[in-house]
Amino acid sequence: MSPLRGILLKIASVLVFIAMSALIKATAAHVPAGEAVFFRSFFAIPVILVWLAWRHELGSGLRVAQPMGHVWRGVVGTAAMGFGFAGLGLLPLPEVTAIGYAAPLLTVVFAAMFLGEEVRLFRLSAVALGMVGVLIVLSPRLGTFGAATEREMLGAVVVLVGAACAALAQVFVRKLVATERTSAIVFWFSVTASALSLVTLPFGWVLPSAYEAMLLVSAGLLGGLGQILLTSSYRHADASIVAPFEYVSMIFALAIGFVFFDEVPTLVMLGGAALVILAGVLIIWRERQLGIERARQRKAMTPQG
Template identity: 40%
Template sequence: MSASTGISLKIIATLSSTLMLACVKGLEGALPVGEVIFFRSLVGIMPLLVWLQYQGGIVEGIKTRNVKGHLGRGLAGTCSMYFSYLSLMYITLTDATAINYAAPLFTVLLAAVVLREKVRLNRWLSVLAGFVGIVIMLSGHLSLSGPSRLTVASLASSVGVLLALLSAICTAGALIQIRYLSGKEKPGAIAFWFTAMTGATSLLTLPFGWRLPQGEQLLLLLGCGFFGGLTQILLTLSMRYADASLLAPFDYSSLLWSVIIGVIFLNVLPENTTLIGASLVALAGIYSVLSERRQRRRAASVALTTRSETADLTAD
């Protein structure tokens, strides 16, 4: 199997992730977010356990020596999920998807501040371009020409945007933790403990008005869990066949899926500002990834040349 297999799995994973969010959006806030996350975790962990068993055993697959790292990843990921699901009560699926594109930009900022990583000028420029794209996206929600524009709808939209941005920031924190865990833990263990933690924390909201899901609601909850678990498996498999840097640009295919699903199933057309801004953010992100990839290849080539020259001198 080649890198094209990894790319295909990545694209299918973004579709699965978008379908999961579409199920949440379809609930239209009829059930508490904590209850939705519980079902997403409970149902989602089942295909994950089957996959872990197939890969060599559940116990072996979830072994960990880094509880602290998993707690950090789980906390950031859980907060991201709560904010993301809450935002879907106020803004469209496409808007929520597009605003989440800010996560890689926040990751660069966190990597520079928290991990003390050296960030090159071209990455800072891509971050700047990305934030310009975010401002364009937000302009459709936050531009108020006067008091007459300050309506309940505009306030709700602003709340949704704020929640989506908070989700993106928490996602960036989770990505930093995953980067830290990747060299020490198996992908299956990272996925399992995250899912287990979201399920456990969701139970804390049980006293706050959980309701028995009815008919279509139950189907949407099951769909949310199934697609959530499937997404984690597909993402893990995709990285077996291709480098993360090659796969990263295909994260942005989720915008296409969200537009298609929004039009066909939710009867919602995206705003022009959302499409323009999201396209700019996507281009900035893709440029950053490709630039870093070229830089690593150049560094590897220089290192190889240096070793070769050293070997020649030694031979002489």
């Protein structure tokens, strides 16, 4: 275990994923979201395979015990990716990032509903606080503070639906990790998403320009690299230590949005994002406390010899 290395890998993965989103956003005016999902997923596969070969896990790392579990995770995860990519063409990058923070909050709710996980008042209160923050971020796009265009309203709804799908995908992942290797979950999701994205072919795929194709292929390669960095970060430090650094993505999103897309954040968006981040950190802190408590209970119950 090396917490500092885990944190640095996590921050690197966050930067890579935000850069990937920026590349998708740069093509969103011309390339449909379903087509972007294909490039993002398909070109991540060779990166993942090279990583597995380097770790000598190419054979064992791809075996699965629950094929249908991977299929359902793929369906929901692909929907989350598609809605998220569609939102990048409709809203500024920092707003899409902030609304996406709703996913871990909703995961707490869905885990209680579908996995029977116990959720007490503290975490429920943190989820409520975070959802208030999400509503604050969404409010200008839903016409709460003045007029909002149909495009902005659609973007707000699409990104929020994507966050809900991402949360549901995490519930499937929580079930899969009991029997599946992380490498298998990552690889077969990319394969499933590549195949499912082809369903959107009749809805208007386009021939990207050479420049757009370069951006899309780069997004796929970065997606694979980001997944490897993320997975590696959890090998070196506990999730409770690494997870809060997910919110560094807002700093990267603000910087990239301002420099490359001339997007200036509003105080409303920043205030709402701050609430969501606070709620997320509180949930992570509570998860850590519960983990320590469970570890003490197990130690107390272990016979001393």
